[in-house]
Amino acid sequence: MRPAAMAGEAWRAMGMNRMRTGLTMLGMVIGVAAVVLMLAIGQGAQATVTQSIASMGSNLFIVLSGATTSGGVRFGAGSTPTLTVADAQALATLPSVKAVAPIYSANAQLAWGSNNWSTLVNGTTASYMEVRSWTLASGRGLDDGDVRSASRVVVLGQTVAKNLFSDEDPVGKTMRVKGSPFLVVGLLEIKGQSLDGRDQDDTVLVPISTAQTKLFGNPFPGTVRFMMAQARSPELMDEAESDMKQLLRQRHRIGEGAEDDFSVRNLAAMAQTAAIAARALSIMLGAIASISLLVGGIGIMNIMLVSVTERTREIGIRMAIGARHRDILLQFLLEALMICILGGLAGVLLGVGGAWLVARFADMAVVVTMGSIGVSFLFSAAIGVFFGFYPARKAAHLKPVEALRYE
């Protein structure tokens, strides 16, 4: 029997009992829609997390000063400034390290015209932008000259710019930081929330030298509480960590067996944990949705079994006029497959529509990929074959004479 004719027969059989076909298909539609929607939500969550991680900067370490012991009393990390700007320069020369930015920060009042705003002022170097993956919306970033000459220049984050300058372009304007005039040389690109929910755009950057000598002063000149370092690649994270520790111990003349007076924290590990959690969520949602797809498949098997019993006589007639086992098998298999494919198509549409509604009204990130559509669609086709096979085989193996005698 020709494939086209066979598909026609299956199509006609589906049309014979529209209500039943429709209800069976509904199981498939809901299953596929659930898979598409859940995958979209899961992948949306994953994308959000990935984006937050990327916005933090990649392959990051935070090097904190401190953890010193004084007369048996141990101080926490960052409590004593043991790291210096010179340490940062030395770390940056390590082959496994790409860039290091020392940071000296404090809160300060900013003002422009009649507007004022308080935020964290970060004194740092030109490397900071690279380490934290900041890009500029306009103007320029800090450069080595600014740091060398401790110039009064400032680069603004978007939140600060919005609060002080509203819609005006701040670049080239002179504003006040802690009362003294600073020239705005650049505006950072918008970055959004960090993983812990802080507004990363509520920040300003000034040269570290300016921060230490002209803005906040420093009881231990040349020292910083922490610095951020970036490894050259994800594979070099471990190597960079041990290189940095070794170099700092050497520079700080820490003897064998003595405790570090600094600590190195790997931020990639944190990011990885978040990514794993997001992926686990995604997989779990997918698994739950798959169960509904499975239930839909069992519904199809049920209907096909009923259909085989109900149409035993028809099968007998078909066999009596020359249908082979294969023809009967394929007819029922095709019928199940068509129900699944049509249900799958409708389910994809419903799922994509649902994802759009979720994005629109629940304000959640959703990501519908061709991959997730393809997977759920193929899955529904596979279910059609799998659950259609048993009833189809049952039909094909009926004896003609017995099938014909069936009332």
Added chain:
Amino acid sequence: MPLIEVTHLHKQYEKPAAAPVPVLHDVNVRVEKGEFVAIMGPSGSGKSTFLNILGCLDTPSSGTCLLDGRDAGALASDELADLRNRLIGFVFQGFNLLGRVNAMDNVALPLLYAGTGKAERRRRALELLDQTGLADKGESLPSQLSGGQQQRVAIARALANNPPLVLADEPTGNLDTQTGREIMEIFARLNQEQGMTIILVTHELDIARYARRLIRFVDGRVVHDGEVAP
């Protein structure tokens, strides 16, 4: 070579947890091409089972059944399906049309399994309906047709692949006398004009008289094979 050669045919139905039920016992029958044979016998005499075995719907328990030189008992199921499709046209007492399919598609069904193209299927179906006097009923569903008309559709279907052998199991059993006669005229014409071999099972001697040879079954044995009694 005879079209049908049945030798030492036995058939018994296996019953779980009971002795097998014998239905046919040492049946030997030869049918040449172009014959018109009627099979008679009381209910349970095994005549329908015999016809089913000839039609490859059932298999013999022992003995051989040669159809056109091929041993039906030794063929694989696909080969049997092929015989049913091309060699044999089957007509049933209860018509056995597909209820939700119109007359034309019912007639075209054997062509579908023979792998005939769509246009040819349609052409042949129309031709056959015309032959059986139903040219204007192609679009009708079986439920919209009278019993006689349904049986004509079933005959047209049996003829679809132009088989040399037509088997009919009480084809007039569900019809009134007049309609039954009309159906028998069709069989007689097919036999005389196209030389088609026809074997039919019937209860009625009037129907059997259309045939030129009578085989009578009693308790699974052939008790008479020859002239139709006057």
